[in-house]
Amino acid sequence: MVKELVGLNFKQEVIDADTTTVVDFWAPWCGPCRMLGPVIDELSQEIGDKANFFKINVDENNDIAQKYRISSIPCVIVFKGGQIVDTMVGFRPKQDMQNIISKHL
């Protein structure tokens, strides 16, 4: 399941997490984000407990978007042990996303 994340619990859910964490930076006005949404949903189902999936609305969480220098969305960042291990900018085919995330499980 992909959970909505807000600024307040970012540290706890992403930085301090024990598992690999996938964060989808999106906004409602972004077309490719709307396309990527269902792809991420499917991946979170398939990958199950091995990773946590979150989405974060950049309009409502500007400080976090700034901190991670998000200049184009969709942007999916994979965190492990509080560190960024991969960044994917723009829409990616499901296959690609799967391959990249799998590397970090």
Place this chain on the structure above:
Amino acid sequence: MTQRYDIAIVGSGPAALEAAINAKIRNKNIIIFGNKDFSGKLIKAPKINNYLGFYDIKGTELKNHFEEHIKNMGIQITEERIDSIYAMGEYFALMANQKQYEAKTIILAVGMEYGKQLKGEEGFLGRGVGYCATCDAPLYKGKSVTIIGYNKEAEEEANYVSELAAELHYIPMYKGEYDLNDKIQVINDKPIEIKGDEKVKKVIMENDSIDTDGVFILKDSIPPGQLVPGLEMEDEHIKVNKNMVTNIKGCFAAGDCTGKPYQYMKAAGEGQVAALSAVEYLSEI
């Protein structure tokens, strides 16, 4: 629910048309996107001597033969420009203006017509360089944005972005009257390079340079790598194997967009192979 086609063919040149007739012969439910003229390159050719079966024929005449052929087979071109194609896993979503089409497979036969990239353009893609200003504009709220516009439509996007950005520079790559609001600063100079560190910082032009946080490059035609995010390219061409298979499952390519030589017969031949590969793929899924 939207109809899901077996095969969506993007483009209407010889590669696309040959793909369409072969897919139709194999009884597939197809849709083909392009224009009435089929291909600007076809109607411009003064004289063709290397298309087997037609000696000394004008491009416009060959176009008429093509038209007759597809008409007889009940194939109609959907006159729409596809802006982006998303590989969703089970299917492809094709976006045209505000409309969305769905297909199980796609054949890219978009030709080769996208001018040269600027130095630094590719390297800063997603780190300050973008191709859709209206898509990413809110991220540049209160910042400095530069738009390099290759057509009139870019002006509309510039006007929209100027409402959000702190300052907007517009570099027109064409001549004419510019329908831009007063906030926008028009710069008549030739862009050469995009520079920065981990993010865009500057646009270098022939005579001057601008400090900027973002650069949007708005052109008529879209390089295939941007049209289909995730598509693997080899230099400026789409990477295919001899069955016209790309790196994305269910996505095939044919014609000039896959590489040289740029010729009608090669384009048509590849279109046929691509269609047959798509048909085979459909029988496996």
